[in-house]
Amino acid sequence: MVSPALDFPPFNTLSDEVLADLMPKLILKTFSKDSFIFTKGQPSLGFLLIILTGCAGIVVEGEKDSSNVVGFRYAGDIFW
Structure with a gap:
């Protein structure tokens, strides 16, 4: 698994190769409470x-x- 953060469906069914290709395309955003x-x-x-x-x-x-x-x-x- 490339990222434990994506250890849930449907991502946990993808191969490491597919996840490695996907990871650079993800944008991480954090939202404050409220x-x-x-x-x-x-x-x-x-x-x-x-x-x-x-x-x-x-x-x-x-x-x-x-x-x-x-x-x-x-x-x-x-x-x-």
Whole structure:
């Protein structure tokens, strides 16, 4: 395994050769607690996002400046 950080599906099924080719193409970004990765109505980032550590909440705006957490994504989860 080229990177223990990618030791989850579907990456853990790839050969070391394929992973070695993939690694230089990855962009690592860190997000601070309580920051937004993207918001409703924003154009697509154009990337497949993978949570390596921690978790991300899915927040939906409610009425009168309220918001609700409707789900979470955890390490190993992939979204776009």
